[in-house]
Amino acid sequence: MKPLVTDRVGALAGYTPGEQPRGGRLIKLNTNENPYPPSGRIAEAVARAAGEGLELYPSAMADELRERAASHYGVRAEQVLAGNGSDEILSICLRACVDVGDRVAYTTPTYSLYRTLCEIAGAEVVEVPSRFCADLADTGARVCFVCNPNSPLGYGVPAAEIEALAGSVDGLVVSDEAYVDFGDTSAIGLVGKVPNLLVVRTFSKSFSLAGARLGLAFADAGLIAELAKVKDSYNVSRLAIAAGVAALDDHETMVSSVARVRATRERVAGRLREGGYDVPDSSANFLWVGCGDGARDLYQSLRQGGVLVRYFDAEGLRGGVRVTIGTDEHMDRFLELALAAR
Ligand SMILES: *Cc1c(COP(=O)(O)O)cnc(C)c1O
Numbered sequence: 001m002k003p004l005v006t007d008r009v010g011a012l013a014g015y016t017p018g019e020q021p022r023g024g025r026l027i028k029l030n031t032n033e034n035p036y037p038p039s040g041r042i043a044e045a046v047a048r049a050a051g052e053g054l055e056l057y058p059s060a061m062a063d064e065l066r067e068r069a070a071s072h073y074g075v076r077a078e079q080v081l082a083g084n085g086s087d088e089i090l091s092i093c094l095r096a097c098v099d100v101g102d103r104v105a106y107t108t109p110t111y112s113l114y115r116t117l118c119e120i121a122g123a124e125v126v127e128v129p130s131r132f133c134a135d136l137a138d139t140g141a142r143v144c145f146v147c148n149p150n151s152p153l154g155y156g157v158p159a160a161e162i163e164a165l166a167g168s169v170d171g172l173v174v175s176d177e178a179y180v181d182f183g184d185t186s187a188i189g190l191v192g193k194v195p196n197l198l199v200v201r202t203f204s205k206s207f208s209l210a211g212a213r214l215g216l217a218f219a220d221a222g223l224i225a226e227l228a229k230v231k232d233s234y235n236v237s238r239l240a241i242a243a244g245v246a247a248l249d250d251h252e253t254m255v256s257s258v259a260r261v262r263a264t265r266e267r268v269a270g271r272l273r274e275g276g277y278d279v280p281d282s283s284a285n286f287l288w289v290g291c292g293d294g295a296r297d298l299y300q301s302l303r304q305g306g307v308l309v310r311y312f313d314a315e316g317l318r319g320g321v322r323v324t325i326g327t328d329e330h331m332d333r334f335l336e337l338a339l340a341a342r
Pocket residue numbers: 032084085086087088111147151176178201202203204210213214215
């Protein structure tokens with residue numbers, strides 16, 4: 001029998017998500033979740049939404065959330081698209097903007113999902129080892145992904161660099177701002193001014209809603225309308241819409257958990273540097289912990305001590321581990337093990 005799936009799918013490796021261990025025995029510092037719970041008002045709003053109207057489809061464009069997000073971020077509702085997580089928005093974006101064989105470019109190291117999504121789309125991947133998105137200008141790409149702040153290294157990308165890139169390419173520039181609330185380098189102020197820019201945000205990290213699956217994209221109204229054509233008809237559930245509106249209504253809870261995470265991040269970075277690790281400044285809710293060729297051993301000894309971090313067995317990333325900023329108590333346990341392993 002012929003394979004049931006296409007040759008392209010048969011050849012895919014597929015995305016390897018960070019481990020989600022069951023049972024809660026490990027301190028989980030591997031997938032950049034927020035250690036603090038979301039606003040209590042979200043659970044109330046979701047319960048209310050569950051009690052009324054679940055038999056009905058949601059608004060196809062998540063209108064209530066779109067309007068709330070527009071007023072919150074200072075754009076027009078037509079400039080907002082909601083997604084089932086920002087990962088879905090990235091995938092919508094490739095579905096809409098690239099044909100098989102078109103180029104998609106990004107600097108490396110970066111979020112490893114970009115490569116998977118490109119392979120699914122049949123795009124030609126152009127990976128440029130660099131930390132400057134200006135190096136994507138001459139790639140001839142239809143789409144350039146800029147992970148801002150970068151994962152796993154944590155550096156932010158100034159809006160001026162993104163604006164310059166958008167001005168120099170004949171294609172779409174995506175500023176993937178999953179961690180931007182932990183830093184200060186958003187390109188969202190360019191929406192409406194730069195027609196080939198898409199700014200992507202998520203509720204998963206700063207808003208503590210990874211389990212709800214909710215993301216937003218901001219762009220020129222014309223581009224948002226094109227992207228909407230290729231999304232699933234009802235891609236965001238009534239429960240997720242309610243959660244997102246309540247999260248924006250209680251913005252203060254997010255801001256205060258971000259402030260705690262940032263303070264912990266700076267404390268932990270300082271201790272690691274004193275202990276001889278090479279830790280670059282981070283604008284995100286994680287640290288890159290450089291330790292030369294001992295990275296895999298560090299990962300293993302942390303794991304044996306009950307702390308799960310992320311080790312990437314990939315080109316350019318074997319010299320360190322990425323640790324998510326957890327509670328102070330969790331980070332103290334991490335520090336104890338990491339400093340003993342040095
Ligand atoms: C976590 C993350 C996302 C995905 O966010 P979801 O909204 O949970 O799908 C997208 N991009 C980057 C760089 C991320 O780290």
